Amino acid sequence: MAVTGLVLIGFLLMHMYGNLKMFLGEHSFDFYAEWLKGDILYPLIPHGWFIWLFRAFMLAAIALHMYSAVTLWARAKAANPQAYAAKKQLAQTYSARTMRWGGVILAGFLVFHLLQFTVKATLVKGTADLTPYKLVVAEFNVWWLVLAYGLWLVAVCMHVRHGVWSAFTTLGANTSPKARAVLNGCAWVVAILLYIGFMIMPVAVLTGVLH
Amino acid sequence: MNITLRVWRQANAQATGKMVTYQVKDVSPDMSFLEMLDLLNEDLTLKGEEPVAFDHDCREGICGMCGVVINGTAHGRGDSPVATTTCQLHMRSFSDGATIDVEPWRAGPFPVIKDLAVDRSAFDRIIQAGGFISANTGAAPDAHAAPVGKLKADRAFDAATCIGCGACVAACPNSSGMLFTAAKITHLAMLPQGQPERYSRIKTMIATHDAEGFGGCTNIGECSAVCPKEIPLDTISQLNRDLIASLFKKDGK
Numbered sequence: 331m332a333v334t335g336l337v338l339i340g341f342l343l344m345h346m347y348g349n350l351k352m353f354l355g356e357h358s359f360d361f362y363a364e365w366l367k368g369d370i371l372y373p374l375i376p377h378g379w380f381i382w383l384f385r386a387f388m389l390a391a392i393a394l395h396m397y398s399a400v401t402l403w404a405r406a407k408a409a410n411p412q413a414y415a416a417k418k419q420l421a422q423t424y425s426a427r428t429m430r431w432g433g434v435i436l437a438g439f440l441v442f443h444l445l446q447f448t449v450k451a452t453l454v455k456g457t458a459d460l461t462p463y464k465l466v467v468a469e470f471n472v473w474w475l476v477l478a479y480g481l482w483l484v485a486v487c488m489h490v491r492h493g494v495w496s497a498f499t500t501l502g503a504n505t506s507p508k509a510r511a512v513l514n515g516c517a518w519v520v521a522i523l524l525y526i527g528f529m530i531m532p533v534a535v536l537t538g539v540l541h
Numbered sequence: 542m543n544i545t546l547r548v549w550r551q552a553n554a555q556a557t558g559k560m561v562t563y564q565v566k567d568v569s570p571d572m573s574f575l576e577m578l579d580l581l582n583e584d585l586t587l588k589g590e591e592p593v594a595f596d597h598d599c600r601e602g603i604c605g606m607c608g609v610v611i612n613g614t615a616h617g618r619g620d621s622p623v624a625t626t627t628c629q630l631h632m633r634s635f636s637d638g639a640t641i642d643v644e645p646w647r648a649g650p651f652p653v654i655k656d657l658a659v660d661r662s663a664f665d666r667i668i669q670a671g672g673f674i675s676a677n678t679g680a681a682p683d684a685h686a687a688p689v690g691k692l693k694a695d696r697a698f699d700a701a702t703c704i705g706c707g708a709c710v711a712a713c714p715n716s717s718g719m720l721f722t723a724a725k726i727t728h729l730a731m732l733p734q735g736q737p738e739r740y741s742r743i744k745t746m747i748a749t750h751d752a753e754g755f756g757g758c759t760n761i762g763e764c765s766a767v768c769p770k771e772i773p774l775d776t777i778s779q780l781n782r783d784l785i786a787s788l789f790k791k792d793g794k
Binding site: 401408416496509 | 547549560610612613614618619620642644647648649650712714715716717751754755756757758759760761762763765766767773774775777778779781782785
């Protein structure tokens with residue numbers, strides 16, 4: 331759970347950095363998009379192989395993450411045969427409480443997101459023959475799409491907020507009350523950074539800063 | 542004070558239980574929660590009804606025998622900044638005329654025996670799986686023969702204050718017994734006497750914890766928030782550290 335979670339958070343940070351290349355201009359972004367699919371690790375591996383190896387790696391991380399989650403969920407359910415008539419949580423945060431169903435919901439949106447920008451099967455306004463830059467601009471010119479994207483990212487960042495803290499604790503980094511505060515602080519920083527980093531580009535497109 | 546109690550009544554392990562409402566009159570604010578239950582039981586006995594079964598022993602907050610969920614929090618700590626056991630909770634913590642829900646610890650590995658009493662022998666089996674040191678008997682060693690650093694000694698003592706009441710499991714949304722297991726792991730891992738079996742103990746205790754049907758830890762922190770002995774959450778990270786280290790140790794097998 332912890333290791334695959336950190337892999338996915340690492341990917342989100344990279345993805346966010348890549349999205350910000352939109353601000354460097356059309357040429358820069360398109361070149362970056364082309365590079366991702368083309369020359370990475372060439373000639374160590376053949377041209378164009380990296381993207382598929384990377385996709386397989388990400389898919390494995392997601393599958394293992396889901397497998398761990400389902401296992402934990404099933405064990406918790408088996409260990410809770412009878413619910414309390416009254417139960418009050420003292421420490422549980424909203425993001426910790428919504429890790430499981432929240433995870434399912436954000437995975438559902440992930441499928442839509444991949445169909446939209448990777449498979450290009452559910453494009454709202456753009457067409458599949460556009461360059462990456464033009465495609466992103468066309469799609470994020472739809473206000474409700476930016477809104478849905480923003481809501482999805484709230485779910486993602488809440489998941490990340492509990493996830494960062496929880497992953498490091500599982501790996502043994504919560505060594506004292508002070509470490510706990512530091513880890514929780516880091517979790518907030520990563521979650522907020524991701525939200526701002528991901529939202530700044532679609533909002534810039536919608537408001538016409540990027541066109 | 543007059544109190545309305547909604548208490549879980551269950552005749553035996555097989556029976557289906559339900560919440561039953563009782564009125565308890567003339568409760569002194571200085572009574573402990575258990576004394577208030579005693580008052581209810583005297584009343585029920587006089588009426589010829591079955592008294593409410595609940596576990597208790599020292600009534601000083603040090604034995605770990607008592608423990609019920611009161612208004613949704615284990616031991617009835619509620620929003621109080623002071624950690625407590627049920628026997629050390631006093632009726633002055635409630636207002637006159639209050640309705641109080643009283644339920645047993647609810648977790649699969651802690652089956653209800655009767656009413657509010659649950660079977661916590663799953664904890665005993667976790668301890669039997671390695672929560673001890675195998676020392677040869679003989680003359681007591683000299684007091685300073687095995688020096689322990691102050692920080693480690695403090696950490697060991699803090700973890701060793703666990704009374705095994707089971708509030709951590711009762712409060713955990715996953716019904717995980719990780720804080721209990723981690724307290725014993727940390728207690729013994731900090732001391733020289735605990736070193737020889739350190740990395741085999743962790744595996745056998747975790748295996749027993751899982752086999753008993755406790756859930757997995759997802760680092761929510763409810764356990765530590767209700768713990769009457771304030772066992773810190775960082776003991777669970779110590780447990781995880783030792784578990785990871787044990788994978789690379791020969792003595793972890």
